[in-house]
Amino acid sequence: MTNKIKPGQSESAASRRTFLKGGLAAGGAIVAGATAARSATPDKAITEPHEWAQTLGEGVDARPYGTPSEFEKHVVRRNVSWLTATPESSVNFTPLHELDGIITPNGLCFERHHAGIAVVDPAKHRLMINGLVDKPLVFTMDDLKRFPRVNKVFFLECAANSGMEWRGAQLNGCQFTHGMVHNVMYTGVPLKYLLEEAGIKSSAKWLMPEGADASGMTRSVPLFKALDDCLVAFAMNGEALRPEQGYPLRLVVPGWEGNMWVKWLRRIEVGDQPWHAREETSKYTDLMENGKARRFTWEMDCKSVITNPSPQAPLKHTQGQTVITGVAWSGRGTIKRVDVTIDGGKNWHTARLDGPSLDKSLHRFYFDFNWDGKPLLMQSRAIDSTGYVQPTKNELRKARGTNSIYHNNGIQTWHVRENGAVENVEIS
Amino acid sequence: MSKSLKAICAVAATTLLLGISAANAGKYNLGRKALPEEIKAWNTDVRPDGQGLPKGQGKVSDGETIYNEQCAACHGDFGEGKDRWPVLVGGKDTLKSDDPVKTIGSYWPYTSTIFDYVRRSMPFGNAQSLSANETYALTAYLLYMNEIIDDEKFVLSDKNFTSVRLPNEKNFTKDVRPDTPTQAQQKPCMKNCKTEVKITGRARVLDVTPDAKKE
Numbered sequence: 141m142t143n144k145i146k147p148g149q150s151e152s153a154a155s156r157r158t159f160l161k162g163g164l165a166a167g168g169a170i171v172a173g174a175t176a177a178r179s180a181t182p183d184k185a186i187t188e189p190h191e192w193a194q195t196l197g198e199g200v201d202a203r204p205y206g207t208p209s210e211f212e213k214h215v216v217r218r219n220v221s222w223l224t225a226t227p228e229s230s231v232n233f234t235p236l237h238e239l240d241g242i243i244t245p246n247g248l249c250f251e252r253h254h255a256g257i258a259v260v261d262p263a264k265h266r267l268m269i270n271g272l273v274d275k276p277l278v279f280t281m282d283d284l285k286r287f288p289r290v291n292k293v294f295f296l297e298c299a300a301n302s303g304m305e306w307r308g309a310q311l312n313g314c315q316f317t318h319g320m321v322h323n324v325m326y327t328g329v330p331l332k333y334l335l336e337e338a339g340i341k342s343s344a345k346w347l348m349p350e351g352a353d354a355s356g357m358t359r360s361v362p363l364f365k366a367l368d369d370c371l372v373a374f375a376m377n378g379e380a381l382r383p384e385q386g387y388p389l390r391l392v393v394p395g396w397e398g399n400m401w402v403k404w405l406r407r408i409e410v411g412d413q414p415w416h417a418r419e420e421t422s423k424y425t426d427l428m429e430n431g432k433a434r435r436f437t438w439e440m441d442c443k444s445v446i447t448n449p450s451p452q453a454p455l456k457h458t459q460g461q462t463v464i465t466g467v468a469w470s471g472r473g474t475i476k477r478v479d480v481t482i483d484g485g486k487n488w489h490t491a492r493l494d495g496p497s498l499d500k501s502l503h504r505f506y507f508d509f510n511w512d513g514k515p516l517l518m519q520s521r522a523i524d525s526t527g528y529v530q531p532t533k534n535e536l537r538k539a540r541g542t543n544s545i546y547h548n549n550g551i552q553t554w555h556v557r558e559n560g561a562v563e564n565v566e567i568s
Numbered sequence: 569m570s571k572s573l574k575a576i577c578a579v580a581a582t583t584l585l586l587g588i589s590a591a592n593a594g595k596y597n598l599g600r601k602a603l604p605e606e607i608k609a610w611n612t613d614v615r616p617d618g619q620g621l622p623k624g625q626g627k628v629s630d631g632e633t634i635y636n637e638q639c640a641a642c643h644g645d646f647g648e649g650k651d652r653w654p655v656l657v658g659g660k661d662t663l664k665s666d667d668p669v670k671t672i673g674s675y676w677p678y679t680s681t682i683f684d685y686v687r688r689s690m691p692f693g694n695a696q697s698l699s700a701n702e703t704y705a706l707t708a709y710l711l712y713m714n715e716i717i718d719d720e721k722f723v724l725s726d727k728n729f730t731s732v733r734l735p736n737e738k739n740f741t742k743d744v745r746p747d748t749p750t751q752a753q754q755k756p757c758m759k760n761c762k763t764e765v766k767i768t769g770r771a772r773v774l775d776v777t778p779d780a781k782k783e
Binding site: 218219220221222224225228229254255268269270275276277278279283284286287308309310311312313316333336337338339348350354355356358406407409411413415416417418421422425427429430431432433434435436437438439441451479483484485486487488517521523526527528529531535536539540542543547555563564565566567568 | 594595596598599600601602606607610611613614615616617619642651652653654663664666668670672675676677678680681684685688689692693695696739740741742743744745746747748749750751752754756757758759760761762763764765766767768769770771772776777778
């Protein structure tokens, strides 16, 4: 923290932090605040003066680039360290249970790197287009910013999101089970403008975007997708891309698996065949039960998850008016409907979609109900604009086995106990 | 808008765009022509048909020397993978098991991927430092360790590269999704869908969630 806390403030800040921790502890559902609300004695939060109501706060120079409140320190991306050998070739997860609406703040967008975060000087960054083109071209960042640009909101989901759950419930928290997704407004140039500028030869069918980092990430992208809706983006949520999201330039491949959205984009080769790069052979191919593997499984299918309550965000009350909320998305269009069950799928209720409904973007849903205080088995089931229905995990296992790693979009179950604690479970 | 109307509009829009692209290539006049030296510096990718292979060659035994110096610290002397670093060898006949081990020998479809990937991404932390000959030698050694090549004196080169095929090449299929019932095939049930519900699995049993105790 850059701000200084005055002596009088530190005490209340510290006690507030302990309070928050208590609230987070699974099982510690009834917290001081809730009791105070029903108390007969006057609430000291009202009757006693607060430091912040009497003394001056920091001036405008204290936080030239604003950061969240110190009481929100626990809202961070988290890593599952046993997953990988080293943090430079690893992944961390978006804290979905701490977010609302549909936009993911830039600093909370999950990260997946294959050779760490490249620090690229934009003045020395170039984008080359070569291969089956009339005129191979080189662009500077300044050149790219002279093309007509567009703003579009898209989700980005790693193909391995929920990959640890194929064999059964493993991780307690939607951050870990579903946190390899984020939703951002990108500003960038439609890739087709750049390709038109170079002139695509008639034999061209595939593109190979390449990253400037030390993994030199490459994937094969079919030309039809590039001409349809791919962007070369330099901004996210209104500001320059974050280094960990590919600053200064990344590819946006709407609705398709995150690995294809090559970061630190430095080159696009145009060809007539796919390249079969390591990330589309050794990785990002879906191994089926019969030993065969599906390749080029690009689209991220329709999926949803209840983010609150969830294991990291238990209920803090034990009955009465309750909000269930979550997110739903589809790589094939918009979300038409989300159904929620609280009795393990005996009965379903159509949830309320709120906020913008955008193509290949997260959608926010709510189910407001009066909780009778009995244990709940909660699930959400999304249906997209193509009529695709989010399958159960067992339906997926029946079709694919449990070795696929990738593309697990099965229905998630959370078990809520009487005390508000929540656990990741599977049900019959 | 009706579905069919939407489809027609989409087709019309695509045709229009392609039309523009053909007529007005280079209409913004931005960027400059890439020089041959510049393309050569970055254009190192290699395809299964051998496109992109640089001239050169490397022997299995030379590959072994380089591997021991630059790769074994992470991937292990026999490609078995130290600690949690990736395994590069083995896994034969495991793809249908509960513990599939995916390696060059057991899973990868194309030899070109080894050359392309090692040259662009390895050694981890000192990428894009291997010469073409070193990469041929390492590729040959990785093939040897995976029992694709059995002759220690084998020399892999741009001339014979495409003749070395990997055993699992035929086991890759295309995407056949959706492979679960859609709304058209099965209307989602809303009321009285089941009589009984049992919990069949719990995350707590495994207890592998990070920070689970701390919070």
